[in-house]
Amino acid sequence: MSGLPGRRDNLTAGPKRSSQVRPDDLEGAVRESLSRQVALSRPLSADPAGQAIRRANRIRRRRTGAGLALATAVTVLLGAGMVQLGAGTGRDGTPIVVIGDPDGANRPVPTASVPGAESSSGTSASLVVTETLVDPDGKRLVLRDIGAAERAQLLPGGGGWLVVSRPTAAGRTLWVVQDDGLVQVLLAGAGPIALAPDSRQVAWRDGDDLLVAGVVGTQLIGAARTPVPEAAEPVRFVGDSVLVRLDPGSTGHTLWRPSAGQMPTTVDRQTLNVYGSLPDGRLVGQTVGTDPGGTCLAVLDPTRHLAPVESSCGADLSRDGVGGVSADGRWLLVNGRVGKAGHALLVDLRRLGPAPTAVPAGPPMAGAIVWSNDTQAAYLDGGGDLVRVDVGRVRAGKPAAPAPVPDLPAGDRPVLVSGF
Structure with a gap:
């Protein structure tokens, strides 16, 4: 291989690289390096955007499932003729929708307490409002973050409660x-x-x-x-x-x-109160009597505008409307009087007649009556104590006595519901 004159290697001649660096070139290189570092994405120790996206995905999936459930429920309700959407009642019937966040990461969890257990709440009562539910066996359940309640019912399937405020x-x-x-x-x-x-x-x-x-x-x-x-x-x-x-x-x-x-x-113009239903769909209620100020216990027919089909005017019933019928339709617990004393009365609905069989069952009732079975019931008296009624004992002349709800905070009045 031939080389260029004056060279002893095989390199070709080329422009020599200057070792001189001008200040503006150095400044440009530094700027380029810094800009590349800024453009480089680095992982964050906390990724709020990612958390928000993941949470939104969870909400979207849950709302999709809830939407399918709602659509199914609406179809069932309409098929059964239970409700009517839109027009038809003469007024706007816009569906009511409550939108909530289904992400339960920060939800307060209700605390159940059995008799003898101490409350685990360390939060000031001025900051968190609580309400105590009690079942017929005396078991307590403390619900937090709600206001003062008047009554409560189990949700279908027992997955919670509907609670009505005072x-x-x-x-x-x-x-x-x-x-x-x-x-x-x-x-x-x-x-x-x-x-x-x-x-x-x-x-x-x-x-x-x-x-x-x-x-x-x-x-x-x-x-x-x-x-x-x-x-x-x-x-x-x-x-x-x-x-x-x-x-x-x-x-x-x-x-x-x-x-x-x-x-x-x-409309009906003689019914004062309705206490419950019989298995055949008829109602048990209180109607005005023929004597001034007197009332009667009556079986009412809802298919005939609440017309009485059977009545008895022998018991002295209170007009407060508090009462409850057993599931088999045999027994009624209702407030009334025996002589001058107020009592919860047990009435045998199969033996109304001119003078119904009404015997004292316990102190007067306040609020809901829960029948655990055909012969066992419970209610709260005026002081918030729990009264358990056994039909057999009451008929034997042994009225029920009230008992305080165990471990109930001072000044708190529980709400009676069916078993938790």
């Missing part, structure tokens, strides 16, 4: 409290509220209207409404109909079937 200047509140700790408001600022026995429907007064809706999870669906008189309020569900009291201070009831439209014009 009345306030702002109205009543209806909560759904799930057993995983989710506490969510279904209604706020409502008038009187009535719950179906299976907790699948709710009726309430709102302004000039009466509304009814289905309860699915933590939402109300398929709301139907109808205008009602000024003092009217829902009392209870009778099948798919709502028993409406026209005036709390007087007689008069009617049955509103939401799927049929507005309330019927035909």
Whole structure:
């Protein structure tokens, strides 16, 4: 291989590289290096954006499942003729939807306490409002983050409770409290509220209207409404109909079937209170008597505008409306008097007649009555003590005695519900 003249190697001649670096070149190199470091993405020790995305994905998946469940429930309710969407009642029937965050990472979890257990709450009562539920066996359950409650019912399947607040200047509140700790408001600022026995429907007064809706999870669906008189309020569900009291201070009831439209014009004018249902669908209630100020115990036919089909006027019944019928329809616990003393009375509904068999069963009742079976019942008296009634013992002349709820905080009045 030939080389260039004057060279002893095989390298070709080329421009020599200068060893001189100008200041502006050095500055440009530094700038380029720094810009590359800024553009380089580095992992963060905490990734809030990633957490938000993952949480959003969880919410989207859960809402998708909830949407399918709601669609199925609406189909079932409409197929059964229980509710009516949109027009048909003469008013706008916009469905009521409560939107909540289904991510339970930060939910307060209700704490169950059995008799003898100490409360584990270390939080100031001024910061967290609690409510105590008690079952007929005396077991306590403390619900946190809700207001003062008046009554509660188990959700379908026993996955939590529907809780109705005590009345306030702002109205009543209806909560759904799930057993995983989710506490969510279904209604706020409502008038009187009535719950179906299976907790699948709710009726309430709102302004000039009466509304009814289905309860699915933590939402109300398929709301139907109808205008009602000024003092009217829902009392209870009778099948798919709502028993409406026209005036709390007087007689008069009617049955509103939401799927049929507005309330019927035909009303009952002699019923004071309704205590419950018999297995055949008839109702047990209190009607005005023929004697001034007197009342009667009656079996009412809901298919004939609550017409009495059987009555007995021998017992001295209270007008407070507190009472409950056993599941088999045999027994009624109702407030009344024997002589001058107030009692909870046990009445044999199969032996009404001119003078019904009514015997003292315990102190007067306050609030709900829970029948555990056909012969065992429980209620709270005026002082918040638990009274357990055994039909056999009462009929043998041994009325039930009240017993304090174990470990109940001072000043707290529990709410009686069926077993947890």
